[in-house]
Amino acid sequence: MLTSGIQHTISTVSQRTGLSQHVIRVWEKRYGTIRPGRSGGNQRVYSESDIARLQCLQKLTAQGFSISKVAHLDDATLGQMVTAEIDKTSTNISPSQEVRPVAPTNDSVVQALDAVRHMNLGALEDCLERALLKYGQIGLLERVIAPLAEAIGEEWRGGRLQVAHEHLATSTLRTFLGRFVRPFTVHPSAPMLVATTPAGQLHELGAILVAATASGMGWRVIYAGASLPCEEIARIARSQSARVVALSLIHPEDDPLIPQELKRIKRMLEPSTRIIMGGRAASAYANGLSEDGIVLIRTLDELRSMLDSLRTKHDPDLGNPVPALT
Amino acid sequence: MLTSGIQHTISTVSQRTGLSQHVIRVWEKRYGTIRPGRSGGNQRVYSESDIARLQCLQKLTAQGFSISKVAHLDDATLGQMVTAEIDKTSTNISPSQEVRPVAPTNDSVVQALDAVRHMNLGALEDCLERALLKYGQIGLLERVIAPLAEAIGEEWRGGRLQVAHEHLATSTLRTFLGRFVRPFTVHPSAPMLVATTPAGQLHELGAILVAATASGMGWRVIYAGASLPCEEIARIARSQSARVVALSLIHPEDDPLIPQELKRIKRMLEPSTRIIMGGRAASAYANGLSEDGIVLIRTLDELRSMLDSLRTKHDPDLGNPVPALT
DNA sequence: CCTATTTTGTCAATGTTTCGTCTAGATATT
DNA sequence: AATATCTAGACGAAACATTGACAAAATAGG
Numbered sequence: 251m252l253t254s255g256i257q258h259t260i261s262t263v264s265q266r267t268g269l270s271q272h273v274i275r276v277w278e279k280r281y282g283t284i285r286p287g288r289s290g291g292n293q294r295v296y297s298e299s300d301i302a303r304l305q306c307l308q309k310l311t312a313q314g315f316s317i318s319k320v321a322h323l324d325d326a327t328l329g330q331m332v333t334a335e336i337d338k339t340s341t342n343i344s345p346s347q348e349v350r351p352v353a354p355t356n357d358s359v360v361q362a363l364d365a366v367r368h369m370n371l372g373a374l375e376d377c378l379e380r381a382l383l384k385y386g387q388i389g390l391l392e393r394v395i396a397p398l399a400e401a402i403g404e405e406w407r408g409g410r411l412q413v414a415h416e417h418l419a420t421s422t423l424r425t426f427l428g429r430f431v432r433p434f435t436v437h438p439s440a441p442m443l444v445a446t447t448p449a450g451q452l453h454e455l456g457a458i459l460v461a462a463t464a465s466g467m468g469w470r471v472i473y474a475g476a477s478l479p480c481e482e483i484a485r486i487a488r489s490q491s492a493r494v495v496a497l498s499l500i501h502p503e504d505d506p507l508i509p510q511e512l513k514r515i516k517r518m519l520e521p522s523t524r525i526i527m528g529g530r531a532a533s534a535y536a537n538g539l540s541e542d543g544i545v546l547i548r549t550l551d552e553l554r555s556m557l558d559s560l561r562t563k564h565d566p567d568l569g570n571p572v573p574a575l576t
Numbered sequence: 577m578l579t580s581g582i583q584h585t586i587s588t589v590s591q592r593t594g595l596s597q598h599v600i601r602v603w604e605k606r607y608g609t610i611r612p613g614r615s616g617g618n619q620r621v622y623s624e625s626d627i628a629r630l631q632c633l634q635k636l637t638a639q640g641f642s643i644s645k646v647a648h649l650d651d652a653t654l655g656q657m658v659t660a661e662i663d664k665t666s667t668n669i670s671p672s673q674e675v676r677p678v679a680p681t682n683d684s685v686v687q688a689l690d691a692v693r694h695m696n697l698g699a700l701e702d703c704l705e706r707a708l709l710k711y712g713q714i715g716l717l718e719r720v721i722a723p724l725a726e727a728i729g730e731e732w733r734g735g736r737l738q739v740a741h742e743h744l745a746t747s748t749l750r751t752f753l754g755r756f757v758r759p760f761t762v763h764p765s766a767p768m769l770v771a772t773t774p775a776g777q778l779h780e781l782g783a784i785l786v787a788a789t790a791s792g793m794g795w796r797v798i799y800a801g802a803s804l805p806c807e808e809i810a811r812i813a814r815s816q817s818a819r820v821v822a823l824s825l826i827h828p829e830d831d832p833l834i835p836q837e838l839k840r841i842k843r844m845l846e847p848s849t850r851i852i853m854g855g856r857a858a859s860a861y862a863n864g865l866s867e868d869g870i871v872l873i874r875t876l877d878e879l880r881s882m883l884d885s886l887r888t889k890h891d892p893d894l895g896n897p898v899p900a901l902t
Numbered sequence: 903c904c905t906a907t908t909t910t911g912t913c914a915a916t917g918t919t920t921c922g923t924c925t926a927g928a929t930a931t932t
Numbered sequence: 933a934a935t936a937t938c939t940a941g942a943c944g945a946a947a948c949a950t951t952g953a954c955a956a957a958a959t960a961g962g
Contacts, residue, residue, distance in 0.1 A: 260937070266807070268840035271937085272923060279939095280921085291930045293937055305807075312837075314591065316947095317921070318616070319583045331582070369815045371798060372764075414808035417772075417801040425799070428754040438698075446743075472697060473751070475743040482740035489695045587947070598912060601949080606910085617919045619948055637910095642958085644909070909958070919948070930937070 257287070257295040267304045274304065281321035283307060299325070306332050358384070358394045363401050366419045367411065374419070378426050387430060387466050391459060392550045395423065399455040403500060403530060420455050427462040431471050438470075441493040441561055444486055446474040448497055448511055456498030456529040463550055464496070467557055480511045484518035494524045494560060496553075503531040509539060516542050524560060528553065583613070583621040593630045600630065607647035609633060625651070632658050684710070684720045689727050692745045693737065700745070704752050713756060713792050717785065718876045721749065725781040729826060729856060746781050753788040757797050764796075767819040767887055770812055772800040774823055774837055782824030782855040789876055790822070793883055806837045810844035820850045820886060829857040838870055850886060854879065 264271045275294075277283045284303055286294040306328040310320050320328065358381040365374035381394045402419055405411040445461040447454050454476035461473040474486055487495045495515070499508065512535065516525055525544045527535070536546040547553045590597045601620075603609045610629055612620040632654040636646050646654065684707040691700035707720045728745055731737040771787040773780055780802035787799040800812055813821050821841070825834065838861065842851055851870045853861070862872045873879045 265810075265844055268807070268810075268844050270843070270923080273921090275938085276922075291937085292939095293930065308840075312840075314588050315582075316585050319585070319621075323582070369812065412808060412811065413805060414800070414811045417804055417808070418798065418812065421799050421801050424750070425754040425757060428751040431751060472744065473747050474740070475747045478743055479739060482738060482743065485738065485740045486695065486744065585947080586949095596912080597948085599910090602911075605950095617948085619919070642909075643911095903962100905960100905962080907958100907960070909956100911954105911956085913952105913954080915951090917949085920946085922943105922945090924943075925941090927940100928938075930935095932933100932935075 257289065257297060258301065260286075260294050260296070263296045263301055263304060266301055267308050269304060269308055277307070277317065277321065281318060283317075283321045303328065356393055356397060359397045359401065362394065362398050363405075366398075366402060366415050367405075369415065369418060371418060371422050374422055375426065378423075388463075391463050391466065395427075395462075396459060396550050399423075399459060400530075402455070403453065416453065416455075420453070420458070423455065424458055427458055430462050431465045431473055440468055440470045442470045442472065442490050443494040443496055443557075444472045444474055444483070444490060444492045445496045445498070446478050446483055446486075447476040448483065448499070448508065448515075449477050449479045453500040454498065456500055457496070459550070460496045460498065460528065460553065463553055464494075464557055467554065467561075469494075469557065469561070480515045481518070484515050487519055487523055491520075492523055494526060494557070495519065497525065497527045497532075498529040499527055499531040499535060500529045501531065503534045508535050512539060512544055513542055516544060526553070526556060583615065583623065584627065586612075586620050586622070589622045589627055589630060592627055593634050595630060595634055603633070603643065603647065607644065609647045629654065682719055682723060685723045685727065688720065688724050689731075692724075692728060692741050693731075695741065695744060697744060697748050700748055701752065704749075714789075714880075717789050717792065721753075721788075722785060722876050725749075725785060726856075728781070729779065742779065742781075746779075746784070749781065750784055753784055756788050757791045757799055763794075766794055766796045768796045768798065768816050769820045769822055769883075770798045770800055770809070770816060770818045771822045771824070772804050772809055772812075773802040774809070774825070774834065774841075775803050775805045777825055777827060777857075778802060779826040780824070782826055783822065785876070786822045786824065786854065786879065789879055790820075790883055793880065793887075795820075795883065795887070806841045807844070810841055813845055813849055817846075818849055820852060820883070821845065823851065823853040823858075824855040825853055825857040825861060826855040827857065829860045834861050842870060852879070852882060 258266075260271050260274060263269075263274060267274075269277075278286070278294075284296075284300050286296045286300055289295040303325055306325075307317065307320060309332050310328070311317050315331075320331070323331075358377055362374055362377045362381075365371070365377060378390070378394070382390045385393055398419075402411060402416060406413075406416050443461075443464045445457045445464070447457050457476065458473065461471045465471040472486065472490060472492070474483070478486075483495060483497075486492070497512070512525065512527070519525070526547055527544060528547045532546055533548070540546070545556070547556055584592075586597050586600060589595075589600060593600070595603075604612070604620075610622075610626050612622045612626055615621040629651055632651075633643065633646060635658050636654070637643050641657075646657070649657075684703055688700055688703045688707075691697070691703055704716070704720070708716045711719055724745075728737060728742060732739075732742050769787075769790045771783045771790070773783050783802065784799065787797045791797040798812065798816060798818070800809070804812075809821060809823075812818070823838070828834075838851065838853070845851070852873055853870060854873045858872055859874070871882065873882055
C-alpha cells in the first residue's frame with residue numbers, strides 16, 4: 251500500500267481539517283485518535299490518511315458526536331458514519347486507488363483540464379476562447395467541451411479532482427456557454443428543448459452541454475439547472491410545450507429510484523414530448539425504459555442527429571438504432 | 577445486526593427524539609424505560625436501539641398514551657403500536673397560511689415577477705433587457721434584480737411559487753448576468769472575490785447577485801455555484817488568493833451547523849481574507865460571528881460600500897455602520 | 903360539580919465531567 | 933534571528949448528574 255509517501259506538518263493538517271493545532275495535539279494525547287510519525291527533531295508528521303481520518307472526526311464532532319465516543323472507531327466505520335450522516339453533498343475522503351489518468355487526445359482538452367486542475371480559470375477561458383475560434387461552435391462542443399466534461403468526471407471519480415474543481419469548471423463553462431444559449435432570440439416557432447438533471451443528480455455539466463448543442467442547432471432551449479424533482483421537470487416541460495426533455499444522468503449510477511422517476515415524468519408529459527437521456531450513468535438505467543419512449547443517447551453526434559430528426563415534426567418512430575418494441 | 581456500537585450522549589438523544597433531557601432522565605428514574613450504560617465519569621451513554629425505543633415512546637405519548645402505561649412494554653410491541661397509529665393520522669397537513677403578497681414597488685420588478693409566475697422566460701429576458709437600458713448595470717442590479725430575488729424567495733416560502741419557478745428564474749438570471757461576470761477581462765491585479773453558498777444552502781440567486789455587483793465594480797469574481805462544502809470554499813479562496821469570500825445564506829434559517837461552518841471557513845483562510853455574508857437567513861446566523869471578522873451585509877448598497885473600502889487595501893477595520901461590540 | 907390525589911413535565915441548585923483553549927519554556931526548522 | 937513545533941500543565945465554558953421541589957393536567961372520590 252503506497253500511501254503517496256507525502257508527509258505533512260501539523261499546520262498543514264490544521265488548515266486542511268479546520269481543527270486548531272491545539273485540538274489535534276490534545277486529541278492525540280487524550281484519545282490516541284491518531285499516531286502521527288515523528289521526524290528528526292520529534293515533530294509530528296502526518297500522512298494523507300491521517301488527515302482524512304481527522305476530517306471525518308471533525309465532521310462528526312461538528313454534528314454533535316462527542317469526541318470521546320468516536321475517537322476510537324476505525325477508519326471504515328468513520329467513513330460510513332460520515333457518509334450516512336450527511337444526506338447533503340459530502341466531500342468524501344478519496345481512498346487511494348489505481349490512478350489511470352485518461353489521456354485526452356485533443357490538445358485543447360489537455361490544456362483545459364490542466365487549467366481546471368490548477369484552478370486557473372483565466373487559462374481555462376483563454377483556452378475555450380481559442381478553441382472556439384479554431385473549431386467553431388459545434389466543433390468546440392464536440393471536440394473540446396464534451397471530452398473535457400468526460401475527463402473531469404473521470405478525474406473526480408478517481409479522487410484526483412475535488413468538488414471545488416468540478417464546481418468551478420461547471421460555473422465557468424456555464425458562463426461561457428451562456429452566450430450560445432439565448433432561448434428567445436431564435437424564431438418563436440422553433441421547437442423547444444428543456445435540459446436538466448433529475449433530483450439527486452448533481453453534475454450539471456452534461457445538461458449544459460446538451461443545452462448548448464441544441465441551442466446551436468436552432469432549438470429554443472431552457473436550461474433548468476440541476477437536481478430538479480420530476481414533478482417540476484414535468485411542470486416546466488408542459489408549460490413550455492417542450493418537444494424534448496433532455497436529462498443528464500451522471501453521478502449516482504445505482505439510484506434505484508431513478509427508473510421509476512423517469513417513468514413518472516414520462517407519464518406526466520404530453521405524449522408527444524420526447525425524453526432523451528444521456529451521460530455516463532444513463533446506460534445503467536437504460537434497460538426497460540426504451541419501450542416507454544425514453545431514448546438513450548451516447549454521444550453528442552447521436553444527440554445531433556436525434557434532434558435533427560425530431561426538429562421538423564415529432565414522428566412516432568425515430569432514428570433510434572434500437573427498434574422500439576411494442 | 578451491526579448496530580455499529582456507537583454510543584450517544586444524552587444531548588444527541590434529546591435532539592433525535594425531541595424529548596427534553598429532563599424527560600429522558602425522569603422517565604428512566606420513574607419507569608425504568610431504558611437503562612443506558614454509564615461511561616467513565618458516570619455520564620449516560622445510549623445505544624442506537626435505546627434511541628429507537630425512546631422515539632417510539634415519544635410518538636405514542638404524543639398521540640395521547642400515558643407514559644406510565646407504555647413505558648414497560650417491550651420493543652416489539654411498541655413498534656407495532658407506532659406503525660398501527662400512523663395509519664390513522666395520515667392526512668393532517670394544514671395548508672392554511674395567510675397570504676400577504678408583497679407589493680414590489682418597481683414596475684420592472686412587477687413585470688419580471690409576473691413573467692416568472694407564468695414561466696414566460698422570453699418576457700423575463702425582455703423585461704431585464706429593457707431594465708438594463710433604463711437603469712444601467714448597477715441600477716438594474718439594485719433596483720430590479722435584488723427586489724426580484726427577494727420577491728421570488730418570499731413567494732416561494734409562501735408556497736405560491738414552486739421549485740421549478742425558482743430554478744428557471746435562477747437559470748435565466750444566471751445566464752443574463754453571466755455577461756457581466758467576466759472574471760479575467762479585468763486587470764489581473766484587481767482584487768478577487770469568490771461568491772458561493774455553503775453546503776446545504778440551495779438558493780444561489782443571492783450569490784449570483786453579489787457576483788454581478790462585484791464584477792460591475794471592477795473586481796475579479798469567481799462564482800463557484802451553490803452548496804459547496806466549506807473545505808472546498810476555502811480551497812478555492814486560497815488557491816485564488818481571494819480578498820473576499822461572499823456567502824449567500826437564504827433558505828434553511830435554522831441550520832445549527834452553519835455558524836460552526838462559517839468559523840471553520842474563516843480559520844482555513846488566509847487571515848487577510850474577509851468573509852461577508854448576506855441574504856435573508858444571514859442575520860439569523862449573525863450574532864457571535866462579528867468578532868470572528870465575518871461581516872453581515874444587508875443591502876446591495878452596503879455591499880458596494882464595503883467592497884469599495886476593501887478594494888484598495890484590506891484595512892483591519894472597515895466601514896461597517898454597526899460598531900463592533902466588545 | 904367540587905375537591906383530593908396521582909401523573910407528568912419542568913425547573914433550580916450544586917457538584918462533576920468533558921473538551922477546547924491558553925501559557926510558558928524548550929527545541930526545531932528555515 | 934525569526935518562525936514553527938514540542939511538552940506539560942492549567943483554566944474555563946459548556947454539558948451532565950443528582951436531588952428536590954413545583955405546577956398543570958388527568959383521574960378519582962364525594
